[in-house]
Amino acid sequence: MATTRATHEAKTPCKKCPLRGLPHFREFAADELEFVEVFKTGELAIDAGSTILVEGSHSAHLFTVLTGWGFRYKMLEDGRRQILNYVLPGDLIGLQGTVMGEMQHSVEALSPITLCVFERNKLMTLYNKHASLAFDLTWIAAREERILDEHLLSIGRRSALERAAYLLAYLYQRASALKLFNGRSFLPITQQHIADTLGLSIVHTNKTLKKLASRGFIRWQERGCDVLDGQALAGLAEWEGLGEGKRPFI
Amino acid sequence: MATTRATHEAKTPCKKCPLRGLPHFREFAADELEFVEVFKTGELAIDAGSTILVEGSHSAHLFTVLTGWGFRYKMLEDGRRQILNYVLPGDLIGLQGTVMGEMQHSVEALSPITLCVFERNKLMTLYNKHASLAFDLTWIAAREERILDEHLLSIGRRSALERAAYLLAYLYQRASALKLFNGRSFLPITQQHIADTLGLSIVHTNKTLKKLASRGFIRWQERGCDVLDGQALAGLAEWEGLGEGKRPFI
DNA sequence: CGCTTAGTTGAGTTCGTTCAACGACTGTGG
DNA sequence: CCACAGTCGTTGAACGAACTCAACTAAGCG
Known part of the structure; x- marks a missing residue:
C-alpha cells in the first residue's frame, strides 16, 4: 500500500488556486499571493485511507488541503482512538509540529487527498515579511481552537x-x-x-x-x-x- | 457583588514581571519587552467566582493572567456546562474574540485573579513590528489547540x-x-x-x-x-x- | 470462491445517572 | 449570640444509557 504518491505534474499555481474562487475565503492581495506561490514547494497526492502524518514524527513540512477529506486523531496505547477533527480543503495541517517539535496527533486521508506542501523552515520569513499572513496563521489556529471547544x-x-x-x-x-x-x-x-x-x-x-x-x-x-x-x-x-x-x- | 475592581495602583512594569523570572517561560529581548510594556494598558483585579468574559460579548481587550486561577467554559441553553480548559498565569484570554468578533466561550475566576490588559486594536501593530511576538501568538494558539486535543x-x-x-x-x-x-x-x-x-x-x-x-x-x-x-x-x-x-x- | 470490511440486531452486563437524604461548613441577618 | 439559608461534599438505592459479546447479512475484492 503506497502511502503517498508525489505528483510529478506541475503544481497548481496559487494564482489559479481553485479554492480562491470560493466566496468562503478572503481575497488575497497580489503580494500575498506571490509570497505563497514561493512558499509552496510542491503538491502531494494521498490515497484514501493512507496516513499523512504520524503522532510523534518530526515533519519538515506543513500542508494545506487542496482537495479531499481527512481527519486528525490521537490514540491511547491500548488502541482506543479519538478523532479530534476533520480536515477539508483550505485547512492547514502540521502547525502543531512547529510548536512542539513533534506531531502530537496523526492525520489520515478519508478520501483521496491533494496537499499543497510548504517548508516549515521558511515559516519565519512569512512572519518577517507578511504580517497579514502571519495574522492569518494565528487566525487559523484560533479557529481550530474554537471548533475544538465546540x-x-x-x-x-x-x-x-x-x-x-x-x-x-x-x-x-x-x-x-x-x-x-x-x-x-x-x-x-x-x-x-x-x-x-x-x-x-x-x-x-x-x-x-x-x-x-x-x-x-x-x-x-x-x-x-x-x-x-x-x-x-x-x-x-x-x-x-x-x-x-x-x-x-x- | 462587584465583578471587577480596577486597580489604581501603578501597573506592574513588564520588565519587572514576576512571571519572567520563571524558567518555564522564554527570555524576551529588550525591544520585545519595550513593545509589550506599551501594548499593556493596565491591570485588572477580579474576585474569585466573578466572570471575566461572557459568551457572545464583544470585548475590546485581550488579557494575560498575571496571578490566579480561572477557567473557560461553554453552556447549552438548558444549563449544561462544559469546562473547556483552565487558565493560569501566563495564559492569554480573548484571542478567539479577535477571530470571531464575539466571544464563543465564557471565562470565570476560580481564585482572585490579576490580569494584564491589552487593547485589541493595537494587535495589528504587533504583527507589523514584532514578527517574533506574532509568531508567539500563533504558538500560544497552537498550544491551546494541543491541550484541547488531549x-x-x-x-x-x-x-x-x-x-x-x-x-x-x-x-x-x-x-x-x-x-x-x-x-x-x-x-x-x-x-x-x-x-x-x-x-x-x-x-x-x-x-x-x-x-x-x-x-x-x-x-x-x-x-x-x-x-x-x-x-x-x-x-x-x-x-x-x-x-x-x-x-x-x- | 473465500476473505475481508461495513453495517445490523438482540441479549445481558456495566458504568454512570438521577433521586434523595444528610452532615459539615460559611456567611448573613436578627 | 443564635437561627437560617446556601454551598459543598457524601452516601445509598434504583434506574437507564451505553457497552460488550455474539451472531448474521451484504457488499467488495483478490
Whole structure:
C-alpha cells in the first residue's frame, strides 16, 4: 500500500488556486499571493485511507488541503482512538509540529487527498515579511481552537443522539461552505469514524444513526452518510452553526 | 457583588514581571519587552467566582493572567456546562474574540485573579513590528489547540477514573511548572468544576475521586484537592505529560 | 470462491445517572 | 449570640444509557 504518491505534474499555481474562487475565503492581495506561490514547494497526492502524518514524527513540512477529506486523531496505547477533527480543503495541517517539535496527533486521508506542501523552515520569513499572513496563521489556529471547544462541549455534555446530530450538521455545514456537494449531500465517512469522533461504541453509534435516519434527517448509503436535513440536525443538537464570515487560508 | 475592581495602583512594569523570572517561560529581548510594556494598558483585579468574559460579548481587550486561577467554559441553553480548559498565569484570554468578533466561550475566576490588559486594536501593530511576538501568538494558539486535543481524547475515550486522574495530573503539572505550589500541592477547584470538565455528574465524580483518594493519589480538603502523587495520576491515565520546553507569553 | 470490511440486531452486563437524604461548613441577618 | 439559608461534599438505592459479546447479512475484492 503506497502511502503517498508525489505528483510529478506541475503544481497548481496559487494564482489559479481553485479554492480562491470560493466566496468562503478572503481575497488575497497580489503580494500575498506571490509570497505563497514561493512558499509552496510542491503538491502531494494521498490515497484514501493512507496516513499523512504520524503522532510523534518530526515533519519538515506543513500542508494545506487542496482537495479531499481527512481527519486528525490521537490514540491511547491500548488502541482506543479519538478523532479530534476533520480536515477539508483550505485547512492547514502540521502547525502543531512547529510548536512542539513533534506531531502530537496523526492525520489520515478519508478520501483521496491533494496537499499543497510548504517548508516549515521558511515559516519565519512569512512572519518577517507578511504580517497579514502571519495574522492569518494565528487566525487559523484560533479557529481550530474554537471548533475544538465546540466538540468538547458536544462530547462532554450532549447525549448520544445530540452528539451525532451535531457532528453531522457540522460536517454538512463545512462541506456546504466549500461547495463540496453537487446535488447530493454525501459525507464519505464510516460509522466507525463517527463512533471514534463521538466517543461511542460502534454498536451504539449504529443504533443512534438509525434513530436519526428514522426521523428522516439522514440516510446511510454506500459507505457514507447522506444528509437530508442539516437544519434539523443542528436544531436537534441545539447548535448555532459555525457562523463564519470569510476566512483566510494559506 | 462587584465583578471587577480596577486597580489604581501603578501597573506592574513588564520588565519587572514576576512571571519572567520563571524558567518555564522564554527570555524576551529588550525591544520585545519595550513593545509589550506599551501594548499593556493596565491591570485588572477580579474576585474569585466573578466572570471575566461572557459568551457572545464583544470585548475590546485581550488579557494575560498575571496571578490566579480561572477557567473557560461553554453552556447549552438548558444549563449544561462544559469546562473547556483552565487558565493560569501566563495564559492569554480573548484571542478567539479577535477571530470571531464575539466571544464563543465564557471565562470565570476560580481564585482572585490579576490580569494584564491589552487593547485589541493595537494587535495589528504587533504583527507589523514584532514578527517574533506574532509568531508567539500563533504558538500560544497552537498550544491551546494541543491541550484541547488531549482533553478531547480524555473525555472521549478514557474511563471516569482515568479522566479524573488525567485532569488532576494535568493541573498539577501546569501549576508545578509555574511554581504555584509552596510546599502543598493544592488545586483550588470544587468537585462541581471537575464534574463539568470531565463530562460526568457530581455524584459519580465524587465517587471517582474517593477511589483516587483511597489509592493515596489525592486528598480532598478545604474545598479543593491536594495532589499527593502527580506521577501516579499521570500513570493511571496513560498520559505522557505536557512535555513542554520553554514557552512564550505576552 | 473465500476473505475481508461495513453495517445490523438482540441479549445481558456495566458504568454512570438521577433521586434523595444528610452532615459539615460559611456567611448573613436578627 | 443564635437561627437560617446556601454551598459543598457524601452516601445509598434504583434506574437507564451505553457497552460488550455474539451472531448474521451484504457488499467488495483478490
